[in-house]
Amino acid sequence: MSIKVFADKCTGCALCVKACAFNAIEMKPREGTPKKLAVIDLDKCTLCGACVSACKFNAIEIRAEKETSGDLSHYSGVWVFAEQREGKIETVAYELLGEAQKLAKDLNTYVGAVLCGGENIEEEAEHLFAYGANKVYLLYHDELKDYKSLPYTCAVAELLKKEKPEIFLLGATTMGRDLAARLAIRIGAGLTADCTGLDIDKEKKILRQTRPAFGGNIMATIISPNNRPQMSTVRPKVFKKSEKKAGAKGELVKFKPVINPEDLVVKLLEVIKDESVKVNLQEAEIIVSGGRGIGDPKNFKLVEDLAKALGGAVGASRATVDAGWISAHHQVGQTGKTVAPKIYIACGISGKIQHLVGMQGSDTIIAINKDPDAPIFKVATYGIVGDVLEYLPLITGKLRENK
């Protein structure tokens, strides 16, 4: 961004001097005119725009300077970052590959996957072909065996600069979020985090990235028209895995990246797993979730009983987590986990948008709520209007009987 005063429009009225809260503007003599004109001290100016609004003569302008990635026609391919832990590719990579295939079809291009790891990681590449990658870029190096921010950033950034993909998708996981932000800065690309929808603007051939904004009250569609790759992170379970085609073949491109010594400042001594996290909500096929409507923390026992009878996991709304009724590992929604089980049972949950964005991809949604107008019923496949404390023991009892 830059700011400019147009000498031919400035009348020397000094309105801008009064408007500037940072004392960044002074009236000074200028060559060729007897008047004193506005001069901006760029060291003090914050580009807040108050002077632009104050000027009645349109004599001050702030311009956004376009930084572009040059000739955009040199970029092609929809790529996915294939996150791996302990040498195994995480499911989110296959979900991203499913979406990448749709985007690639609309752009008439190929699907690429980036896989980083140690010498043995090559064996995993076949899974990426099976889930739809046409090309797998294998970055292998001892320093890439486990995720470390700097070596990964250094290696992937070099690859992106060299191969020029048009779109690059990463999981909105701890690893993906860390890497995506660093890459975007290194290569000067735009990044939209936590997307819930992606599609191609067929006329302009650019990626439309949709995500909740302003506390989930609106869905914003964001574009990166001038820079490449267009980068997005997407949470696990937002997209569905594509069908696996065992034995599918593709092109394997291998690189042993040069990792800069200054990127090796962190040594990984040991990986200690957090064993306290026993809930694997994202992998559960059935989730029974409790909301504030259950009335009391002790009533989570009824939710747990139903989950147990169904062989499912326990979820929760943020209201119950914030109230300290259950741990945050169970929270479903915008600031919790995104889930897409076969069956999601919402018990005493109103269905505010921040909860819905985390579970509306479920195959079947069953809602129990005493308010017939509760928003949860808009997304529910089946609804029970009634007291959750009455229905939960009834349903669990019936299931136990039938077992």
Ligand SMILES: Cc1cc2nc3c(=O)[nH]c(=O)nc-3n(C[C@H](O)[C@H](O)[C@H](O)COP(=O)(O)OP(=O)(O)OC[C@H]3O[C@@H](n4cnc5c(N)ncnc54)[C@H](O)[C@@H]3O)c2cc1C
């Ligand atoms: C930035 C931001 C992020 C957020 N992230 C999340 C998130 O990740 N996850 C999330 O869940 N929320 C999130 N929220 C909060 C969200 O807006 C709601 O406040 C929250 O989901 C409400 O939880 P609830 O449905 O349990 O409670 P309430 O909104 O209080 O709803 C309780 C429901 O229970 C029903 N009820 C009451 N008694 C009974 C009964 N006996 N039997 C049957 N039904 C009954 C009521 O009719 C009501 O519909 C977020 C909010 C913001 C601003």
